[in-house]
Amino acid sequence: MKKFLFLISVILLASACDNEPEKQPEMQVAEKVADSILVYQGDFISVGKSAVLKGDKFIYQVKMDSVASQLTDSLNAFKKDENSIVPIKVKGQVKDNVKAEGYSKLIEITEVLEIMAKPITENE
Template sequence: MKKFLLLISVILIAVACDNEPEKQPEMEITEKVMDSIQVYQGDFISVGKMAVLKGDKFVFQVKMDSVAFKLTDSLNAFKKGENSIIPIKVKGQVKDNVQATGYSKLIEITEVVDIMAKPIIENE
């Protein structure tokens, strides 16, 4: 009789533990957010106090802040004339242009990565 009760209790314990539903591990879904600061390569065209960055598939008006003014000043060694086109590579953030100046996008340059032109050496 003791063996019979022991056998039934072992079976009941095994059945009770086996009925628990298996929990599936929850998959973590991470939303991929594009970094707003990217590298852009194109021609920097400045006329007066306005500038444009023109690439193969884009044309952005440049937000003229301290970084853009420093870039414009540093490009003087590369210019052939007053309104030269200089190939550059910059990091920046592109936003919708709220000003009615003809360009739908505005780039705020955060860092100058490379100036891909050779400086002009003036002969004395």
């Protein structure tokens, strides 16, 4: 009888032990997506149908879409000649330039914030 009780107690003890490691509750981490539309300030240089935005620490080729074309047209009042440099402040998104030509980074201008040059008058 003692062997029987001993055997029952060992079986109960073994079945009562939880051999599975306790799972820690998973921490849900909210991914922070950086706002890719930032403000850039630099010199807008346009030659023909291409343009470049040059800042203190960057040079980006400008994606010539409708916003960039409107900007180029509106800068004619600020240019002394066709190849003039005009300081501007814009909002845009910088991407890798998938084309092999030009600069390695491409900026897509989403909004023109400020043209930091004085318009050229006819006297100048």
